Amino acid sequence: MLTIGQLADRTGLAVSAIRYYEELGLVRPGRNAGGQRRFLRSDIRRLSFVMIAQKFGFSLPQIAEVMAGLPKGRTPTKADWARIGKQFRAELDARIETLRRLRDNLDGCIGCGCLSLPNCKLYNPEDRAQAKGPGPRYLMGDRPES
Numbered sequence: 001m002l003t004i005g006q007l008a009d010r011t012g013l014a015v016s017a018i019r020y021y022e023e024l025g026l027v028r029p030g031r032n033a034g035g036q037r038r039f040l041r042s043d044i045r046r047l048s049f050v051m052i053a054q055k056f057g058f059s060l061p062q063i064a065e066v067m068a069g070l071p072k073g074r075t076p077t078k079a080d081w082a083r084i085g086k087q088f089r090a091e092l093d094a095r096i097e098t099l100r101r102l103r104d105n106l107d108g109c110i111g112c113g114c115l116s117l118p119n120c121k122l123y124n125p126e127d128r129a130q131a132k133g134p135g136p137r138y139l140m141g142d143r144p145e146s
Contacts, residue, residue: 001038011047024064026050042075
């Protein structure tokens, strides 16, 4: 069992962040006879996963929802982590595709000077793309109506 300070040293997280993650249910420490938090070694992996998932752009509620399926009283197995990975995979693949499309289409915009407005992915006469939702709709994959 680890103290909160030991867990903070091991993960690089501030003690206050670990307490916050506890409030969100991302870790569930036990208590010793004096009421002090005691964490399992597997909580190092749980918190490492939280930090990685946040770097990938997942929100804490999304992470908490996925982690709710992890076992409470034992170290997660490879199969447990694989199941979580599958849950994130589709969203990560969609983000990668969006970034790829943005990268490929942005090449034509840099230094363009908007010499070909009818072909421009950012050109939106009379704000017609508004009907498709917020953001740069044509860069996100929507097509203008012909």
